[in-house]
Amino acid sequence: MYFDESSVKQYLSLPSLLEILSDVLHRYSKHDPSLQQPIRSVLPIDDRQNFLLNKPCIDLHRGYMCVKTITYFPASSPTIDGVVSLFDSKTGRLLLTADAKEITAQRTAATSFLATQLLAFSKWTDDKKNHACLTIIGCSVQGHAHLEVFTQLFKWNKVYLWSRNVKNAIDLQSKYASQLKHIEILKDLNDIRLQETDVICTCTGSEQALIGLKQVKKGVHINAVGSFSPKMRELADDLMISEDTNVVVDSRESAMKEAGEIIQSKANIAAEVGELVNNEVLLQEISQQKTTIFKSVGLAIEDLAAAIVLHESKTNA
Numbered sequence: 001m002y003f004d005e006s007s008v009k010q011y012l013s014l015p016s017l018l019e020i021l022s023d024v025l026h027r028y029s030k031h032d033p034s035l036q037q038p039i040r041s042v043l044p045i046d047d048r049q050n051f052l053l054n055k056p057c058i059d060l061h062r063g064y065m066c067v068k069t070i071t072y073f074p075a076s077s078p079t080i081d082g083v084v085s086l087f088d089s090k091t092g093r094l095l096l097t098a099d100a101k102e103i104t105a106q107r108t109a110a111t112s113f114l115a116t117q118l119l120a121f122s123k124w125t126d127d128k129k130n131h132a133c134l135t136i137i138g139c140s141v142q143g144h145a146h147l148e149v150f151t152q153l154f155k156w157n158k159v160y161l162w163s164r165n166v167k168n169a170i171d172l173q174s175k176y177a178s179q180l181k182h183i184e185i186l187k188d189l190n191d192i193r194l195q196e197t198d199v200i201c202t203c204t205g206s207e208q209a210l211i212g213l214k215q216v217k218k219g220v221h222i223n224a225v226g227s228f229s230p231k232m233r234e235l236a237d238d239l240m241i242s243e244d245t246n247v248v249v250d251s252r253e254s255a256m257k258e259a260g261e262i263i264q265s266k267a268n269i270a271a272e273v274g275e276l277v278n279n280e281v282l283l284q285e286i287s288q289q290k291t292t293i294f295k296s297v298g299l300a301i302e303d304l305a306a307a308i309v310l311h312e313s314k315t316n317a
């Protein structure tokens, strides 16, 4: 069975995705032997701007195996193309294939949301929850997916957008104008409104830092999604290594190999997001009074979680 882009949108329930994501990320960080995820292969093509990525994993506990194969061609539109395949780990049978563009968009935004629940919402008062402000930086595929997931799952008081090409920010603003009362475009990243923001999602393919310590308020939570090679980065060294900042990643092993911000700044990694699931003490230690950064590069187990939701939505129907 093949799930095209519209059936991925239709069948990928966000609450189910968040539940399976927390489980697999938690088991990954506990080094559960039933979950195997070798480091992915990221093959540069020609000028090293284009990549072929292959991401396998096996979950013997849930009885599945998954592999996502994608191309990353930033001069093509869309940048990412490919397929996710889910197999039964007992029989070896292929259970489904699915459009990787939509799965990648949704599961990345859902993983950022999970990190935001853990690192930001858990320390907020009710009053803060009622007045929270979100900024999306980079209004392409990931920017759209982040705004979609973040507004479906939380009521934001204000949303700000910024994109290098202002037309992309205007398009995203228009899409949400009837649904969100306050959705505004920042004139640049020194705009004072960025300092009001409680949660920032950076969703760009930038190779230069876009945000530093002085542009944001202390205690902000940042989901930095964009970089996945040593020369890519969205956040400046002063923000990464500040004594007021704690950096959390999806995988230490992957982040140290792929995340430009971490490699270039040599920032300390406080935890993996999976270590924070069901660990109140560590969560408090990392998030209270601190600016938090969740740096993701993307893991095969996140694609597995999405493929399981699709498969089970059909088999349980």
Ligand SMILES: NC(=O)C1=CN([C@@H]2O[C@H](COP(=O)(O)OP(=O)(O)OC[C@H]3O[C@@H](n4cnc5c(N)ncnc54)[C@H](OP(=O)(O)O)[C@@H]3O)[C@@H](O)[C@H]2O)C=CC1
Residues within 6 Å of the ligand: 074, 078, 079, 080, 104, 108, 138, 139, 140, 141, 142, 143, 163, 164, 165, 166, 168, 203, 204, 205, 206, 207, 208, 210, 224, 225, 226, 227, 228, 296, 297, 298, 299
């Ligand atoms: N962490 C994860 O799990 C995943 C990470 N990613 C990464 O997230 C990023 C966004 O993905 P996606 O939306 O699919 O990619 P797109 O190629 O569709 O969009 C790229 C975005 O980056 C912006 N951008 C590129 N270069 C710069 C720059 N120098 N300065 C500022 N903005 C810049 C573009 O801005 P504009 O269009 O306004 O010019 C656009 O908004 C990519 O880098 C991708 O690799 C993707 C999937 C998963």
Ligand SMILES: O=C(O)C1=NCCCC1
Residues within 6 Å of the ligand: 053, 070, 072, 080, 104, 227, 228, 297, 298, 299
């Ligand atoms: O699928 C992922 O994970 C990706 N991570 C980095 C950029 C390309 C897709």
